[in-house]
Amino acid sequence: xxxxxxxxxxxxVVCCCALALAPSLTAQVATPTxxxxxxxxxxxxxxxxxxxxxxxxxxxxxxxxxxxRFVLLYGTVIRGPASEAISGVMVVLFTSEHGS
Numbered sequence: 001x002x003x004x005x006x007x008x009x010x011x012x013v014v015c016c017c018a019l020a021l022a023p024s025l026t027a028q029v030a031t032p033t034x035x036x037x038x039x040x041x042x043x044x045x046x047x048x049x050x051x052x053x054x055x056x057x058x059x060x061x062x063x064x065x066x067x068x069r070f071v072l073l074y075g076t077v078i079r080g081p082a083s084e085a086i087s088g089v090m091v092v093l094f095t096s097e098h099g100s
Contacts, residue, residue: 023090027076028029031064031068032062032064032070033063033064033065033066034063034064035061035063035064036058036061036062036063036064037059037061037077037084038059038060040059041057041058041059041077042057043055043056043057043079044056044057044069052079053081054078054079054080054081055078055079056076056077056078056079057076057079058074058075058076058077059076059077060072060073060074061075061076061077061080061087062076071091071092072091072092073089073090073091073092074089074090074092075087075088075089075090076088
């Protein structure tokens, strides 16, 4: 019990120090660009008789444009030896109200 009280006090001190320093800290946030694919997908192999050196998976892909717009794509991602492509796409388009 004493250990948990000490941990709570230590956490409180850390939070108070962080709040005191917060006005002097500035966030350095980079605008995302390019395509970002969902990571936790299950890759499958095509039938062996097709002799293809690729795998495929159902996935979401976000594409961020330099114009502060992004597209959310759902489809089958086909991964080859040197590239990825998306097939059978459902598109959701978003735009930023305060983009440049």
